[in-house]
Amino acid sequence: MNKTDNTAPSTETTSGVGMIRMNDVSKWYGDFQVLINCTTKVDVGEVVVICGPSGSGKSTLIKVINGLEPFQEGEITFDGISVGDQATNLPKLRSRIGMVFQNFELFPHITIIDNINLAQLKVLGRDQDEATKRSMELLERVGLIDQMDKFPAQLSGGQQQRVAIARGLAMDPAAMLFDEPTSALDPEMINEVLDVMTELALEGMTMMVVTHEMGFARRVAHRVVFMDEGRIEEDCSKDEFFSGERGERAQEFLSKILTH
Amino acid sequence: MESGFDYGIILKSVPYLAEGLVLTFQLTILGILGGLVFGTLLALCRLAPFAPVSFIAGTYVNFFRSMPLILVIFWFYFLVPFLVGRPVGGFWSVTIAFIMFEAAYYCEIMRAGIQSVKVGQVYAGQALGLTYRQNMQYIVLPQAFRNMIPILLTQAIVLFQDTSLVYVVGLGDFLVHADIVANRDNRLMEMFSTVAVVYFILCLLGTLFVGRLQRKYANE
Ligand SMILES: Nc1ncnc2c1ncn2[C@@H]1O[C@H](COP(=O)(O)OP(=O)(O)OP(=O)(O)O)[C@@H](O)[C@H]1O
Ligand SMILES: [Mg+2]
Numbered sequence: 268m269n270k271t272d273n274t275a276p277s278t279e280t281t282s283g284v285g286m287i288r289m290n291d292v293s294k295w296y297g298d299f300q301v302l303i304n305c306t307t308k309v310d311v312g313e314v315v316v317i318c319g320p321s322g323s324g325k326s327t328l329i330k331v332i333n334g335l336e337p338f339q340e341g342e343i344t345f346d347g348i349s350v351g352d353q354a355t356n357l358p359k360l361r362s363r364i365g366m367v368f369q370n371f372e373l374f375p376h377i378t379i380i381d382n383i384n385l386a387q388l389k390v391l392g393r394d395q396d397e398a399t400k401r402s403m404e405l406l407e408r409v410g411l412i413d414q415m416d417k418f419p420a421q422l423s424g425g426q427q428q429r430v431a432i433a434r435g436l437a438m439d440p441a442a443m444l445f446d447e448p449t450s451a452l453d454p455e456m457i458n459e460v461l462d463v464m465t466e467l468a469l470e471g472m473t474m475m476v477v478t479h480e481m482g483f484a485r486r487v488a489h490r491v492v493f494m495d496e497g498r499i500e501e502d503c504s505k506d507e508f509f510s511g512e513r514g515e516r517a518q519e520f521l522s523k524i525l526t527h
Numbered sequence: 528m529e530s531g532f533d534y535g536i537i538l539k540s541v542p543y544l545a546e547g548l549v550l551t552f553q554l555t556i557l558g559i560l561g562g563l564v565f566g567t568l569l570a571l572c573r574l575a576p577f578a579p580v581s582f583i584a585g586t587y588v589n590f591f592r593s594m595p596l597i598l599v600i601f602w603f604y605f606l607v608p609f610l611v612g613r614p615v616g617g618f619w620s621v622t623i624a625f626i627m628f629e630a631a632y633y634c635e636i637m638r639a640g641i642q643s644v645k646v647g648q649v650y651a652g653q654a655l656g657l658t659y660r661q662n663m664q665y666i667v668l669p670q671a672f673r674n675m676i677p678i679l680l681t682q683a684i685v686l687f688q689d690t691s692l693v694y695v696v697g698l699g700d701f702l703v704h705a706d707i708v709a710n711r712d713n714r715l716m717e718m719f720s721t722v723a724v725v726y727f728i729l730c731l732l733g734t735l736f737v738g739r740l741q742r743k744y745a746n747e
Binding site: 333358359360361362364365366368372373374376386389390391434435438 | 648650651652653657658661665666669670673
């Protein structure tokens with residue numbers, strides 16, 4: 268696969284308009300290098316699935332994109348705006364990138380509707396009616412309109428994660444990042460979340476999804492990125508990845524998760 | 528000293544005692560509110576990424592926490608009029624002393640409270656585009672405050688008891704008023720029993736309330 272190279276980007280990622288571009292990014296936690304020269308790109312409307320063993324740096328890769336974690340070397344741009352640039356207004360940039368976490372991270376002290384309204388009111392400056400209207404549309408869409416006045420703790424994990432997706436979508440983001448959105452869920456709730464994500468992908472949302480749900484990857488991913496020990500080891504089209512044209516480490520990893 | 532326990536004297540002095548109790552409550556409430564606001568600001572400073580700010584806040588906290596409250600009360604009694612350039616009266620100098628002193632404790636409580644909020648919540652707020660300030664205001668502080676309510680109330684009960692130290696600057700709180708009656712009518716037994724019972728009941732109510740809150744949050 269493409270051992271990525273700055274001067275000659277891989278053929279798979281040159282088509283289309285790059286929404287997220289990551290060029291030779293390295294990041295350290297103290298002496299420990301979590302990301303090693305990572306280069307990849309997500310085009311508008313593209314769905315990229317990221318997989319790899321625990322501790323390989325997948326979450327970190329996601330978090331440097333919207334600046335939740337700083338990085339030391341390389342360059343990341345989102346829709347042409349440099350994430351690492353001191354002059355970049357990070358809160359404003361982040362408001363255009365939806366993010367969904369493994370543990371949902373709904374705000375426990377406010378109701379479901381307020382969870383979705385909050386950033387619309389405080390960041391986008393929408394008024395209460397406008398925000399509530401948008402929130403209700405999205406709750407309707409994820410099938411939770413009847414839960415709007417409850418608190419997060421009163422919902423099941425699958426429901427909370429669907430609210431979290433709605434909260435991200437309420438900002439009308441240009442892309443969505445997902446960090447293992449189903450791995451904290453009981454098995455019977457995984458599909459209700461994957462269904463929402465699948466629908467989103469089919470509508471053309473630009474998505475970067477850390478997941479080990481290979482069924483989801485097969486259904487909707489355009490590309491698959493495989494990470495190992497801080498490196499992007501594979502970055503190829505879904506078909507290449509699943510047809511067996513993958514390196515030994517990826518092969519080993521896949522056979523492990525598929526037999527589970 | 529006259530013999531027998533005279534309930535009449537207690538009833539007769541209720542208005543005068545109540546007047547003292549009002550002052551006790553005033554001092555407690557102002558100390559809590561002011562201390563909480565100032566203490567939260569201090570906590571934010573202590574956690575600020577800018578080293579000089581967190582150093583100054585840390586020094587403040589350590590300083591006040593190593594001072595006996597009675598000394599702080601004395602100190603402000605003489606210092607505040609000097610700084611303001613005119614007498615401010617015992618009440619305000621004592622109120623300021625309580626606020627400054629309590630803030631050091633509330634700072635540490637709020638700091639622990641802020642740190643008790645999961646980092647994922649901070650990420651979630653940031654990821655939505657909230658600024659640092661908005662994230663603190665709408666996400667972190669409300670949760671920090673909620674997590675710390677039992678400890679904040681316990682501290683409030685301690686302050687309620689500590690307000691009795693204002694006798695040193697001649698303010699007439701509950702205890703001082705009881706003391707005046709006790710000495711005037713030579714009814715020490717009656718008056719100090721009354722004081723003890725009232726303090727006991729109020730603090731017990733407070734403690735029961737804290738326990739209920741703790742159970743409520745433990746169930747969530
Ligand atoms: N704040 C931190 N400080 C120090 N090291 C960290 C920190 N966060 C993560 N790491 C380390 O960086 C490495 C990559 O972490 P990361 O969370 O990105 O991995 P991951 O691929 O998402 O793993 P998982 O599948 O378990 O979620 C791990 O070895 C982890 O221990
Ligand atoms: Mg992870």
